[in-house]
Structure formats: C-alpha cells, structure tokens
Amino acid sequence: MKNSVELRQDRAALIAEANVMLESCKTESRDFNETEQVSYDEKMTAIDKLAKNIETVERQEKLNAEIASNVGSASVQKTSDIKEVRDYSVFKAIKGMMDNNLDGVEKEMHQQAVNEARAAGHTVNGLGIPASMLESRAAEGVTETGSSIAPTSVSSYVDAMRESSVFGKVGATILNGLSANTIIPITGTSTVNWETEVSTTTEGGQGFGKVTLSPNRLSSFVDISKQLLLQSGSGAEAAIMKDLGRAVAQKIDTAIFTTAGVTGAPDSIGEAANINEFIEATYNAGTSVVADMVTAQGVLAQAGGLDGNLAYVASPHLMGQIKTGAQVDNVLAALQGNSVAGYPCYFTNGCTGVANTSGDFYFGDFSKLFIGLFGGLDIVIDPYTQAASGSTRIVLNNYLDWGVAQERVDGADVVGKAFVKATSALV
Numbered sequence: 051m052k053n054s055v056e057l058r059q060d061r062a063a064l065i066a067e068a069n070v071m072l073e074s075c076k077t078e079s080r081d082f083n084e085t086e087q088v089s090y091d092e093k094m095t096a097i098d099k100l101a102k103n104i105e106t107v108e109r110q111e112k113l114n115a116e117i118a119s120n121v122g123s124a125s126v127q128k129t130s131d132i133k134e135v136r137d138y139s140v141f142k143a144i145k146g147m148m149d150n151n152l153d154g155v156e157k158e159m160h161q162q163a164v165n166e167a168r169a170a171g172h173t174v175n176g177l178g179i180p181a182s183m184l185e186s187r188a189a190e191g192v193t194e195t196g197s198s199i200a201p202t203s204v205s206s207y208v209d210a211m212r213e214s215s216v217f218g219k220v221g222a223t224i225l226n227g228l229s230a231n232t233i234i235p236i237t238g239t240s241t242v243n244w245e246t247e248v249s250t251t252t253e254g255g256q257g258f259g260k261v262t263l264s265p266n267r268l269s270s271f272v273d274i275s276k277q278l279l280l281q282s283g284s285g286a287e288a289a290i291m292k293d294l295g296r297a298v299a300q301k302i303d304t305a306i307f308t309t310a311g312v313t314g315a316p317d318s319i320g321e322a323a324n325i326n327e328f329i330e331a332t333y334n335a336g337t338s339v340v341a342d343m344v345t346a347q348g349v350l351a352q353a354g355g356l357d358g359n360l361a362y363v364a365s366p367h368l369m370g371q372i373k374t375g376a377q378v379d380n381v382l383a384a385l386q387g388n389s390v391a392g393y394p395c396y397f398t399n400g401c402t403g404v405a406n407t408s409g410d411f412y413f414g415d416f417s418k419l420f421i422g423l424f425g426g427l428d429i430v431i432d433p434y435t436q437a438a439s440g441s442t443r444i445v446l447n448n449y450l451d452w453g454v455a456q457e458r459v460d461g462a463d464v465v466g467k468a469f470v471k472a473t474s475a476l477v
Contacts, residue, residue: 051103051107052107054108057103064097064100065097072090138156138159139156140179141279141287143177144279144429144431144442144444145279148431159180160177160178160179162180164178166178166227166426167428167449170228171265172265172267172424175428176447178426178429179426179427179429180426181226181423181426214295214296215299215302215303216307217299217306220394220416222419222420223420225420227424231262232262232263232422233261261420263420263451263453265424265450266316266450268301268315268448269445269447270297270301270446271443272446273436274290279442294446303399305400306419307320307398307401307412308400308402309402310402316451316452316453319412319454320402320410320471325467325470325471326350326353326355327471328470328472330408330472331474335374336371338474338475339476340390340391342411342474343364343390343395343411343474344391346470346472347391347413349470350414350469355467355469358416358417358418359415360393360414360416361393361394362390363396363401363416364412365399365403365409366403367403367404368397368474369397371474372390393413408473408475408476410471410472411471412469414468415468419452419453420452420455422452424450424451427446429445429447430444430445432444454468455468
C-alpha cells in the first residue's frame with residue numbers, strides 16, 4: 051500500500067476528475083448520460099475507499115513515529131554494529147579473489163564498488179572496495195571518530211594517505227564518490243555601485259567559472275607473503291594499507307605542488323593559468339627567503355585573495371633559511387612553530403627545489419584546491435610476479451583528479467587570484 055501522501059495525491063486527482071465531469075454538465079445544463087453516471091459513481095466509490103485507506107495508513111505512520119521517537123540513539127543499531135560489515139577483511143577478500151570463491155560481505159562490498167566504478171566511467175579489474183568503506187563518518191545521531199562501517203584495516207588506508215600528505219593538512223576541498231566529468235561551478239564577484247537618488251543602477255550580476263574533474267588512475271603496489279595472507283590479522287592488514295596510503299600521498303603531493311608537472315597527472319598548482327608570480331629577492335643569508343614569503347602575502351592581498359584557508363607550502367630546501375631567519379635580529383616573520391608571518395607553513399619534497407641553489411613555495415587559499423575521488427579502490431591480485439619468493443603482489447588503483455579555482459571573476463574580467471608561486475634563491 052502507498053504511504054499517506056501518495057494516497058492523498060491519488061484521492062485529490064480523482065476528486066478533480068469528478069469535478070470536471072460535474073462542471074461540464076452544469077455548463078451544458080444537462081444530467082449525466084448513462085456512461086457518465088457509471089464513471090462518476092465509480093470515482094465516488096474510489097474516493098470513499100481512499101479516504102478509509104488514508105485513515106488506516108496515517109494511523110500506522112503515527113504509531114511508527116511514536117516508536118521511533120522513543121528509541122534513543124544508543125538503542126538504534128548503527129551500521130558499525132552489524133557484525134557482517136564490521137568483520138570485513140581485506141585479506142579475506144583477497145584470498146577469496148585468488149581462490150575464486152569470494153562470498154559474504156566481501157562479495158557484497160565488491161559488487162558495490164563495481165557499481166560505483168561503472169558510474170564513474172571505469173571498471174574494476176580486481177577486488178573492489180567501495181567509497182563508503184573509506185569515508186570517515188559517524189552514524190546519524192552519533193558522534194564518534196572514524197568510519198561508522200569500515201574496520202580499522204580499511205579505514206587506515208585513507209587515514210594514512212591524508213595524514214602523510216600535505217594536501218590533507220592545508221585545507222584542500224576533498225570531494226568523495228564523484229562520477230565522471232564532474233563540473234564544479236565557481237561563483238564570481240558581484241559589483242556594487244553608488245548611484246544618485248533617481249539614476250538607474252548598473253547590472254551587478256556574477257560571472258561564473260568552473261573546475262572540471264575527470265578520473266585519472268594512480269597506482270601503487272605492495273608484496274605480501276602468502277603465509278601472511280593465511281595468518282591474516284587486523285594488525286597486518288592495517289600495516290599494509292598504511293604503507294599503501296603513504297605511498298599514494300607522496301605521489302599526489304608531488305603532482306600537486308611541483309612546478310614542472312608530472313607526466314600523466316593532472317596539472318599542478320604551478321601549471322594553473324594566471325597564477326600570481328613574482329621575482330625572488332636577491333639572496334641574503336637568513337633574511338631573503340623570509341622576505342620573499344612576506345612579499346607573497348602582499349601580492350595575494352593586491353589580487354584580492356587574502357582570505358580562506360591560507361597557508362604556505364614550501365620546498366624543504368628552504369627550511370634551513372627560514373629557521374635561521376628566526377635567529378636574526380628584527381626578523382619577526384620567520385618560522386615559529388609551524389607558522390611563517392602568521393600563517394601555517396608545511397614542507398614537502400613535492401615542491402620543486404635544487405639543493406644549495408633555490409626552492410619554490412606557494413602561498414594561497416587552499417580551499418580553492420578541489421580534489422575529487424572517483425569511487426572506491428580497485429585492488430588487483432597478482433600471485434605470479436613474485437611467486438618465486440612466496441609472495442603475492444597487491445596492486446592498488448585509485449581514480450582521482452584535482453583542479454584550482456584560481457580566479458575571482460567580475461563579469462568577463464579576472465580581478466583576483468587564489469595562489470602565489472615564488473622561487474627563492476639560496477645563493
């Protein structure tokens with residue numbers, strides 16, 4: 051039986067039809083003919099029956115609502131309390147794929163990952179782990195840390211990836227579970243004008259840009275001994291997934307923050323069009339690198355971008371000069387804790403640098419960096435490559451993309467930018 055809303059909609063439609071028939075006869079000053087009378091009576095019977103059904107359904111819905119309101123959040127069975135899902139094992143799933151007997155919750159999750167991949171425009175070639183098992187979220191009405199459905203061994207992959215990365219610390223906007231060719235509209239800037247009392251105001255509409263994200267494959271692998279697979283254990287699973295997470299994080303950082311770009315990867319921030327750049331200061335030991343970083347703030351301020359998740363991301367080659375600057379008189383902007391000139395500073399080898407020569411850094415609003423994750427994970431099990439050493443190679447495929455909402459737009463004109471890139475001299 052339909053719910054009360056649907057039943058009321060059906061009853062309202064019948065009443066409207068009956069009313070049309072009656073008004074037609076009134077307009078023509080006549081009675082129903084035999085066929086019309088039968089049809090009208092049938093509608094009236096159906097209307098009366100729907101009224102009784104609505105009363106029955108609404109009463110039950112009210113009772114259901116009372117039961118739900120009396121059950122506290124502690125009594126509601128969370129997904130994490132469902133034993134089958136809580137007991138999901140990556141190793142068990144891997145062994146199931148190797149033996150061609152994948153079953154239970156591992157088979158269900160694999161099928162879900164296959165469906166997600168299809169929606170994102172790619173296929174799962176091995177074992178699939180859906181995005182829902184990688185998200186860190188609490189069940190409704192429950193505040194907790196970690197995933198409400200994923201075991202530690204699976205969730206630790208994403209945790210490790212983000213904890214080991216710079217992109218996960220600077221406040222980038224991370225979007226999970228995307229489908230292919232996702233377009234993110236970027237709001238422009240409204241214009242506001244002073245006008246006389248009776249003059250016509252000019253248009254203040256916004257210009258819109260966009261960031262388009264499409265899946266790109268990033269792959270990593272780890273060799274696991276067959277004996278370890280047989281012994282399994284959550285600790286072993288967690289260690290393996292963390293290693294994979296760290297490896298992926300380093301690859302992503304390099305591709306995002308390098309100046310030259312990485313073949314096969316999306317464009318880095320440094321490759322984005324119209325990024326703010328300035329010529330580095332003449333090198334002075336202990337002062338010029340910090341001066342460059344402060345200059346970056348001024349450049350971004352002039353471009354109208356000094357707001358949002360502002361931070362520095364710098365090459366480790368600059369670290370020594372920044373730390374040394376803190377010891378020089380009258381240089382108050384140098385690295386103190388993890389802050390430079392009042393803003394967080396993170397170091398990554400992903401930023402281009404040449405030892406004892408130069409180092410790059412970025413300063414900007416990292417909420418304008420959009421990182422899209424398409425579907426879950428695709429784990430290919432290769433028992434042959436390392437067979438001689440008694441190991442199985444686990445190849446993990448991620449599908450992701452990123453883009454920079456680089457510009458603030460006023461109509462057709464670019465009036466501001468979100469990032470500054472600079473190269474500081476070290477000689």
